[in-house]
Amino acid sequence: MPDLINALEKIGEGYINRKGTDAGAILGIERLKRSSQGIKKCVIAPRLTRRVVVRAVQEKAELIITIIPPSLTRKNSQKIETANFELLQILIKNNIGIYSIGLDWFSGERGGFDFLLKLIDFAYTSPLPLEIFGEKQKLIIGRLGEKEVPISLKELLGLLDQFVEQKLQFIGYIDKPIQKVAVFLEIVDEEAIYEITRNNNIDAVIFGEISYEALVVAHLNKLTFCVVGQRELENILLIGIQRRLQEELPLSLPELIMFKQEKIVHHFTT
Incomplete structure (x- = not known):
């Protein structure tokens, strides 16, 4: 299991999924755990958006770390919207995993x-x-x-x-x-x-x-x-995740790309 996944699980230990949220491993984490190559680059963002996915693809990142768990389905429904499905296909095609720290963090x-x-x-x-x-x-x-x-x-x-x-x-x-x-x-x-x-x-x-x-x-x-301002607060706290990862992985930390949001978006496709 890559050191980065271990570190993320340690950071979230004690409150991830405490309220039954979708925090933790969201997509592709089992594949990353089995990978012998490890994680060399990841994008850290407050929320998962279209711009974050595009940046991860451009940077050839293996993992996206978010604070807020993404909402992939329609409200009050288990159906995935077409635009979200297309983005999931992009993530899967480019072997990009998603891990969310969660609101309780x-x-x-x-x-x-x-x-x-x-x-x-x-x-x-x-x-x-x-x-x-x-x-x-x-x-x-x-x-x-x-x-x-x-x-x-x-x-x-x-x-x-x-x-x-x-x-x-x-x-x-x-x-x-x-x-x-x-x-x-x-x-x-x-x-x-x-x-x-x-x-x-x-x-x-x-x-x-x-x-x-x-x-x-x-x-x-x-x-x-x-x-x-919630946008500003979430952007500030990205540095907190970066610092914790630096503490947990002082010698083996992959490249971290910080992605600050320009506005709050409550939908995966924005």
């Missing part, structure tokens, strides 16, 4: 949010679950980061600004001291904001995205927060 220990928090020097991290009761009960998991000496909101924004391309959006007093920061990929529920504000230990929150309704509740409850 964002909030898992040593996962994406931990990487981001340590990147901005909030090194002490822990899980932050929010249990939401409504029409459907659900659990939203973020991460909480803490540092020994507080910094101002202005300094926090300055640290984040180094890693994003678009202008940061924030609400809060620029001189507010920040010692504990929470990170969530996306918040659309107003109740989630209430749960966050009930936690007096949180000084500020970093969101990938936030709905208008949740934003209004956050503002009314005087929550200090920053919206990075």
